[in-house]
Amino acid sequence: MPIILSIIHQFNCSTINTNNKNNHVANTTIITIINLSNNNNNNTIYTNTTTTVPNNKGPLIIGGTEAQAGDNPHQCSLRWDGQHKCGASIISANWLLTAAHCIPGDHDILSVRCATLFYGEPGLDFKVSQVIEHDQFDGFDYDIALVKVSDDIPLGTPDLDKIGLPDQDMDPDPGTVLTVTGWGYRDYKVEVLSDRLMTVDVPVVDRQVCADDLLDIHEVTDRMLCAGYDEGGRDACQGDSGGPIKHDGLLVGVVSWGKDCGLPHYPGVYARVGYFRDWIRDKSGV
Ligand code: ARG
Numbered sequence: 001m002p003i004i005l006s007i008i009h010q011f012n013c014s015t016i017n018t019n020n021k022n023n024h025v026a027n028t029t030i031i032t033i034i035n036l037s038n039n040n041n042n043n044t045i046y047t048n049t050t051t052t053v054p055n056n057k058g059p060l061i062i063g064g065t066e067a068q069a070g071d072n073p074h075q076c077s078l079r080w081d082g083q084h085k086c087g088a089s090i091i092s093a094n095w096l097l098t099a100a101h102c103i104p105g106d107h108d109i110l111s112v113r114c115a116t117l118f119y120g121e122p123g124l125d126f127k128v129s130q131v132i133e134h135d136q137f138d139g140f141d142y143d144i145a146l147v148k149v150s151d152d153i154p155l156g157t158p159d160l161d162k163i164g165l166p167d168q169d170m171d172p173d174p175g176t177v178l179t180v181t182g183w184g185y186r187d188y189k190v191e192v193l194s195d196r197l198m199t200v201d202v203p204v205v206d207r208q209v210c211a212d213d214l215l216d217i218h219e220v221t222d223r224m225l226c227a228g229y230d231e232g233g234r235d236a237c238q239g240d241s242g243g244p245i246k247h248d249g250l251l252v253g254v255v256s257w258g259k260d261c262g263l264p265h266y267p268g269v270y271a272r273v274g275y276f277r278d279w280i281r282d283k284s285g286v
Pocket of ligand 1: 184236239255260261267
């Protein structure tokens with residue numbers, strides 16, 4: 001009868017971070033089990049097994065949690081050829097707001113999927129009949145677009161509804177806590193979408209502070225608002241673009257750009273809906 005002694009050695013290696021995507025072990029716990037067994041000839045045999053499990057507080061959106069049913073009935077997935085590309089928000093029975101950089105050259109490949117927490121599962125899908133991109137969009141600035149769907153969206157249910165828009169010029173004060181949602185990457189380097197909608201709260205960062213932080217990347221303009229923690233760790237990421245950042249039930253921003261995701265001293269940048277309120281009314285009547 002062999003004696004088996006298991007030593008379970010558990011250590012956190014959230015600081016181990018390789019650039020090799022297939023070998024990525026950040027935010028995981030490595031458990032090494034050392035088995036000491038004794039065979040009939042009195043020799044001690046060591047075997048060791050290592051397993052890797054994700055930390056329960058690992059990165060989600062970046063640093064977020066699972067969104068709950070009914071909390072984001074305005075959230076849709078904007079799709080290119082049926083594949084999730086970006087987020088979008090319902091603002092009326094026919095119109096959604098998204099980012100201009102989410103719009104492909106060929107509008108015919110666009111569709112939207114709403115009323116689901118899982119972008120890959122059936123929800124309510126709509127064809128896109130019209131797209132209006134801001135004509136001053138330059139790759140960063142004026143990153144806003146309107147998408148019209150061909151059938152009326154049946155609004156007013158817990159899973160499917162519009163979100164209100166702030167007044168023209170609304171610009172939330174630094175420190176105001178906003179909520180961003182999306183199916184984007186949970187880790188910039190891992191490049192995998194989240195099956196389930198995720199949510200994270202981030203405070204507004206003073207525009208001048210943000211401009212200084214992002215100086216080496218791009219100018220931060222009055223059309224943008226910034227949100228994040230100075231220590232990083234909570235943010236939107238690739239695949240969240242075009243989706244909502246909200247406050248008090250109003251759509252205050254649209255996920256636009258950032259330096260990687262969740263890095264310290266690099267807030268996420270959003271198109272500021274308050275800047276575009278009149279433009280939205282002019283173009284869509286909403
Ligand atoms: N541009 C990205 C997208 O297409 C979103 C980037 C947001 N980045 C950030 N760090 N907040 O999905």
